[in-house]
Amino acid sequence: MARLLRPVGLDFTKTAPVRLVFAREITASPAAVFQALAHDVPGWSEWFPAVTRARPLDDGTRREVHLAGGTRFRESVVAAEPNEVYAYRVDETGVPGMRALLEEWRLSPAGTGTRVQWTFAADGPAVFRFALKGARGGLGHAFRGAVRALDRRLAAHGAGPESVRPHPGLQE
Secondary structure: OOEEOOOOOOOHHHHOOEEEEEEEEEOOOHHHHHHHHHHOHHHHHHHOOOEEEEEEEHHHOEEEEEEOOOOEEEEEEEEEEOOOEEEEEEEEEOOOOOOEEEEEEEEEEEOOEEEEEEEEEEEOOHHHHHHHHHOHHHHHHHHHHHHHHHHHHHHHOOOOOOOOOOOOOOOO
16 A cells, blocks of 8 residues: 655755665766666666666656565655756655655766765664665665666767756756
């Protein structure tokens, strides 16, 4: 049964009871990475193995994401700053115990490539927080594999420092 989660803003990445932060440098440019994150939502299933299906909703200001195992999220994009940050919060899910979840993808230049930092910020009852902290290793492994696959995918498509379209509904 789907449940509504508490709406949180970007500042939740600093105040959440559970904050899991992972980072990795890749060869793709920040522009190419941002393009893949914000503008190719259906493509997430091609590089993030946990994602089986993703689609933008409401002109890209919301998303629906299905994960392996049947978990589904309805999300709202809370930040989309080209080449710098893409973040979304979960509005609705069937995950038991979850009260709030926000994921932030922060990008910064690293030589000719990009440092990708993923922050997974969550809240729930003590047992949920404990379980999530225990899942740190698995989430880190998933992140590293996904970012490595994204880098390969972008290289195969010849993604360079192309101009990035503004995110619909969030940019001027």
